[in-house]
Structure formats: structure tokens, C-alpha cells
Amino acid sequence: MKRIVKKHPLAIRWFHWLNFPILAVMIWSGMLIYWANDVYKIGWGDKTILKFFPDSFNKALNIPFRLAEGMNLHFFFMWIFAINGLLYVLFLLFSKEWKLIFPNKKSLKEAWFVVLHDLHIRKGLPPQKKYNAAQRIAYTGVIFMGLFMLLTGLAIYKPAQLYWLCYMLGGYEWARIEHFITTILFCLFFLVHIIQVILAGWNNFRGMVAGFEVIPLKKEMIVVADEEPIEPIETPIIKTDE
Amino acid sequence: MMEAKEKIVTAAQVRNKTLLSLFFLFLFMGSSVLTWKWLQKQPKDQGALKPLRKALDVNESIFNGMFSNYHLAKTYPKEMAVAKVRVNGSAGIGDNFDPSAWKLKVIKSPGDTLFISLDEIKKLPKTEIVYDFKCIEGWSQITHWAGVRFSDFVKKYGLDAQAQFQFTGLETPDDEYYVGIDTKSMMHPQTLLCYEMNDAPLPMNQGYPLRLIIPVKYGVKNIKRIGTIYFSSSRPPDYWYERGYDYYCGL
Numbered sequence: 001m002k003r004i005v006k007k008h009p010l011a012i013r014w015f016h017w018l019n020f021p022i023l024a025v026m027i028w029s030g031m032l033i034y035w036a037n038d039v040y041k042i043g044w045g046d047k048t049i050l051k052f053f054p055d056s057f058n059k060a061l062n063i064p065f066r067l068a069e070g071m072n073l074h075f076f077f078m079w080i081f082a083i084n085g086l087l088y089v090l091f092l093l094f095s096k097e098w099k100l101i102f103p104n105k106k107s108l109k110e111a112w113f114v115v116l117h118d119l120h121i122r123k124g125l126p127p128q129k130k131y132n133a134a135q136r137i138a139y140t141g142v143i144f145m146g147l148f149m150l151l152t153g154l155a156i157y158k159p160a161q162l163y164w165l166c167y168m169l170g171g172y173e174w175a176r177i178e179h180f181i182t183t184i185l186f187c188l189f190f191l192v193h194i195i196q197v198i199l200a201g202w203n204n205f206r207g208m209v210a211g212f213e214v215i216p217l218k219k220e221m222i223v224v225a226d227e228e229p230i231e232p233i234e235t236p237i238i239k240t241d242e
Numbered sequence: 243m244m245e246a247k248e249k250i251v252t253a254a255q256v257r258n259k260t261l262l263s264l265f266f267l268f269l270f271m272g273s274s275v276l277t278w279k280w281l282q283k284q285p286k287d288q289g290a291l292k293p294l295r296k297a298l299d300v301n302e303s304i305f306n307g308m309f310s311n312y313h314l315a316k317t318y319p320k321e322m323a324v325a326k327v328r329v330n331g332s333a334g335i336g337d338n339f340d341p342s343a344w345k346l347k348v349i350k351s352p353g354d355t356l357f358i359s360l361d362e363i364k365k366l367p368k369t370e371i372v373y374d375f376k377c378i379e380g381w382s383q384i385t386h387w388a389g390v391r392f393s394d395f396v397k398k399y400g401l402d403a404q405a406q407f408q409f410t411g412l413e414t415p416d417d418e419y420y421v422g423i424d425t426k427s428m429m430h431p432q433t434l435l436c437y438e439m440n441d442a443p444l445p446m447n448q449g450y451p452l453r454l455i456i457p458v459k460y461g462v463k464n465i466k467r468i469g470t471i472y473f474s475s476s477r478p479p480d481y482w483y484e485r486g487y488d489y490y491c492g493l
Contacts, residue, residue, distance in 0.1 A: 002256045006247035017267065021274040037380030067379065068486035072290050075488070076297035159376070160315040160458045160493040161308050167316070172374055172382055210263035214256060215248075 003217045007130065007207035009095065015088035016208060022084060023186065025077045030183060032070025035063045040180055052180075078153065085146045100130040102140050107133040142189055145182055152179035289486030302490040309492065311430055315457035318372045323386035327439060329447045330377060333481065334419025335467045344415065344451055346435075349472040350404055358399070360451045363435060366390040366398055371432055371455065376493060378460040378482075387455045389436035393429045404473040405429060411478030412454060415469030422478030423456065423463055427492065432457045435468070460491045 008016075035058060042050040058064055092098040103111075106126075110133030116122035118134075125132060131139065155166040155175035169175040197205055207213045287295040346363065348356040369391050374382040396405050410428045413420040427433065436455040437444055444450040449466025456463055462482045472478070483489045 002251055002253055004249050004251055004256060017270060021271070021278075025278075033380065037377070039381070068290065068482075071378075071488065072294040072298060072486070075301055076294050079297075158305060158308070158493060161305065161310070161313045163313060163316060171316070172376065176380065206260055206263075209267050210260045212259070217250075 001217065002214050004212040004214050006211060007213050008211050009091075009097070010211060011091050011095075012088070012097065013208055013211060015084060015091065018080075018084050022077060022081050023190075025073060026081055027183060027187070029070040029073035029077065031061070031063055032066040033074060034180065035070075036067040040177065075157075078150075081146075082150055085143075085150070089143065101136055103133065103136045107136050109133075111137050138189070138192075142186075145185060145189070149179065149182050149186070152176075152182065286486075288484055288489075298488045298490070302488070302492070305492055306424070306426070306490070309426060309458075313458075315373045315432055315493065318374070318384050320370075320372055320386055322384050323372050323440065324383055325440065327385050327448065328377075328381070328383055330379075330461065331466075332447065334414030334416060334465070335447065335449060336416060336418065339415060339467070341451060344469075346452060346468060347470040348399065348401070349470065350401065356399060360437060363390055363395070363452065364437060367394055369394070369434060371434065371457065373432070373457050375455075375457075375464070376460055378462050378487065378491065386440050387434060387436045388438035388441070389434040389452075389455065391431060392433045392435055392454075393431065395435055396429070401473075407473035407475050409474045409476065409478055411470075411472045411474055412465045412468050413470045414465065414467050417469070419465060419481050420479055421454075421463050421465045422474075422480040422483070422489070423459065424490070424492075425473065427456060427458050430456070430458050458493050460493065462487065463491055 031053070034052075038052060038058075040052045041048045042052075053063075092101065110126045110128075113122060113126055114132050114134035117125050151165060152169055152175045154162055155169045156172065156179060159166040159172045159175070166172055166175055169178060203213050281291060281293060284291045284293055286292065290298065345357040345359050348358065350356060367390065368388055370386070370388040372384060372386045375385045376382040396402065405425055405428075407425055409422050410425045411420065411422050432455075434455040436453050437451060439445065439448055444453060449468075452468050453466045454464050454468060477483075477489060480489060482491075
């Protein structure tokens with residue numbers, strides 16, 4: 001017998017996985033566009049530590065001279081990205097899932113414990129619901145990054161019609177830089193996310209695929225495990241404040 | 243109270259539920275890849291994949307609805323304009339050109355054409371603008387231009403009926419470069435038939451004697467060395483449109 005607990009609702013799983021191909025196309029087409037004016041770098045004065053992007057990188061990915069193609073893809077898939085994101089946020093709000101994902105008063109302090117725990121400095125974690133404090137901050141942050149992506153993107157896309165938006169973001173050139181940096185942050189988020197998912201293991205991953213997690217049976221369940229049905233028991237793991 | 247989210251099930255049930263969900267995930271990822279491959283194989287319409295071309299046209303109608311003469315490109319004080327203005331593209335401004343023979347040709351209707359000299363254009367009210375000229379490549383530059391508002395030009399030469407046409411076409415004298423622009427954007431108060439840059443006559447490589455400055459569009463629509471202007475109810479040919487770019491290019 002296995003004891004399973006619901007984790008991610010079906011809608012959230014769909015919103016989550018849709019982002020994978022959408023972001024792949026958006027970032028890819030964004031790179032085709034960026035190439036036409038690839039002026040950003042990390043460095044100072046004449047010193048360059050990292051050029052975005054090195055020529056070999058562009059060549060290897062076949063990026064050069066595809067501006068029109070990039071724009072055409074970008075300005076179609078932007079709608080899918082925006083609609084998927086909007087529906088996701090609406091779902092969070094109406095399903096009360098937001099209570100599980102938005103940080104609360106304790107999150108900042110507890111997130112620090114999570115970091116220490118993950119670095120094997122501290123043992124044990126504060127009690128948590130679906131997400132620990134660090135996850136709450138990271139996942140809520142990435143929602144805002146998505147929103148920021150849309151706003152900076154719109155500001156570059158229609159700087160005259162949406163002059164007020166462009167102004168609020170520091171002008172046309174700043175909006176382009178912000179759009180670019182947010183993309184890099186998205187990629188870094190993705191990298192850390194993948195590593196964390198691998199470290200968290202199969203049971204956690206299955207939560208985002210099948211929607212449930214297997215949790216250990218209680219002692220009294222094991223005794224009767226081979227007999228007939230057992231009443232579901234309220235467990236500390238899913239206990240809520242309500 | 244929260245609903246009970248916990249269940250006791252058999253190992254086989256766990257396995258079946260997992261496999262079913264994994265199957266759907268692979269189906270989804272697989273169809274994403276197939277959709278991508280399908281898209282890449284679509285025929286092209288003016289250099290752009292047909293479905294994407296359609297999307298661009300839908301975007302055009304959406305953002306065209308937002309267009310207003312009161313939405314202006316940001317302007318700057320004159321001192322902020324750069325001295326060295328970037329030159330990007332030389333199609334249509336080749337050497338086989340006689341400036342002294344130039345006159346702006348405005349086709350009012352078949353058989354009714356105006357020929358207007360630079361001096362006549364310069365007599366019209368002069369408007370200056372300092373704004374960041376935006377290239378479709380992604381760079382921008384604060385530049386200083388002067389000329390006559392296209393809307394003033396239309397009024398002065400009695401082209402109000404022509405300005406009712408949805409599109410305006412512009413061509414270089416040698417016909418090597420040509421753009422089509424929605425007349426609404428042409429009539430925007432910041433759109434200039436421009437003959438001066440940085441308080442001096444336009445340099446040859448910036449389209450002497452007359453070029454278009456249209457801040458609500460990307461640089462590609464700011465045609466240098468205008469030869470002919472005409473009006474049309476359908477899209478006039480457009481150089482970069484034919485090479486896969488958006489027709490509208492509106493900012």
C-alpha cells in the first residue's frame with residue numbers, strides 16, 4: 001500500500017509545462033533579434049570579461065542574420081507567453097493556491113535556514129506546506145520576472161504608443177537592457193531550478209507530472225496495510241491554519 | 243478545513259497514474275516539437291512564414307487601434323543630439339543622381355502629378371524634432387532633423403482627398419528603395435519631409451535633398467532621397483517587407 005498526497009493541481013501542471021516550449025521559442029527568437037545589435041558585455045572601459053555573445057557561440061547556434069525571423073517568432077509567441085502567464089496568475093488567485101506560493105512574514109528568515117540547510121550547514125528545516133520559504137520567494141519572484149518581461153518587452157515594442165511605460169522603465173535603451181538582463185535571470189533561474197529538481201528526486205518531480213507525492217505510511221497503517229480500506233488520516237504535513 | 247488531499251492506494255495504482263501522466267507529458271512535448279517542425283515547413287508570404295505573417299498582420303490591427311496623434315515619440319533638447327549620425331543602408335541613394343534636376347513627384351491620381359522643388363518645400367512652415375531614431379536592428383540614436391510636417395504639406399498642396407487613402411507609397415528616384423506606410427502614421431504630427439540634419443542641409447548619405455523622418459516607425463520606413471509619393475488603398479510595395487519583415491513596423 002502507498003500513501004499519496006495531492007500536490008499540484010492539473011491546471012498548474014499545464015501552465016508549468018507550457019512554459020517550457022514557449023520560453024524556449026521566446027529566448028531563441030530573442031537571441032536572433034539581439035544579435036542584430038549585440039552590444040552588451042560584462043566589463044569596464046576597454047576591458048571585456050564576457051561578451052554577449054561570443055562569436056563562436058553565435059556561430060555554433062546559427063544565430064547570425066536571422067533578425068526578421070526572430071522578430072516574427074517573438075511577436076507571435078509573445079501572446080502565448082502572456083496568455084499562459086495571465087491564466088496562471090488568475091488561477092493562483094482564484095484557487096487560493098497563492099497562499100501556498102506567496103511569501104509570508106516568516107519567509108525571509110526561513111529562506112535563510114533553507115539555504116543553510118541546502119549547503120549542509122544547518123540540520124533540519126522549519127515546518128512547511130507545499131513550498132519552503134526559499135521556494136516561495138523564488139517562485140513568486142519568477143512570476144514578477146515574467147510580468148517585468150512583458151512590460152519591458154512592450155516598452156521596446158511600442159515606445160511611442162506606450163510612451164508612459166517606456167518612460168517609467170527609464171527610456172527606450174534602458175528598457176532593452178532590462179529586457180535582456182531579465183532574460184539572463186530567467187536562464188539562471190532555469191539552471192538552478194533543474195539542479196534543485198534533480199537533487200529533490202523523483203517523488204518531487206512526479207508531483208509536477210502526475211500531481212501527487214508518495215509519503216511514508218504511518219506506523220498504525222503498516223500493521224493493517226494488507227487488510228481493507230483505511231480512513232484517510234489528517235497528517236501534520238498537510239495541516240493548515242484553517 | 244481543507245478537503246482531504248490524502249489517499250491510500252496500491253503500488254499498482256501509483257504506477258499507473260504516474261505512467262499515464264508521463265505519457266501525456268511526452269505527448270505534449272512531442273506535439274510541441276512537431277508543431278515547431280510543421281511551422282518551419284510552412285510556405286512563405288513575402289519572406290515570412292505564412293502563419294507568422296498572419297500573426298504580424300493581426301498585431302498590426304491590434305496596435306493600429308491604439309495609434310493616436312497624441313501619442314508622441316519622446317523628444318530631447320537640441321544639445322543632446324549626436325554630431326556623428328549613423329548611416330545604415332545605401333539602397334536607393336546611388337551616385338547616378340543629379341540633384342539640380344530633382345523635383346519631388348507627387349502622384350495625385352493617374353495623369354495628375356505635381357512636381358515640387360526643394361525651394362518650394364522650404365517655404366512651408368519648418369518643424370524641428372530631436373528624438374531617438376530607432377533602427378529595427380535594435381540601436382537608437384538621438385538625432386536632430388528639420389523639415390515640413392507631412393500633414394502641413396498635405397494641407398498646403400490640397401492633398402486631403404489623397405490622404406483618405408489607407409496607404410502612402412514612397413520611392414527613391416532610381417526606384418531601388420521603396421516603402422509603404424499607413425497614411426495615419428504619415429499624418430502624425432511628428433512625421434516630416436526632412437531637408438535638414440543638425441541645422442545643415444541633409445548630407446548625400448542621409449538622403450539629400452529630401453528624406454522622410456517618421457518617429458512612429460522603425461528606421462527602415464524613414465526612406466532617404468524621396469523621388470515619388472503616391473497614395474493607395476492597398477499596401478504599396480515595401481523593400482524590407484519583401485525581405486521577411488513586418489509591414490507595419492509601428493512604434
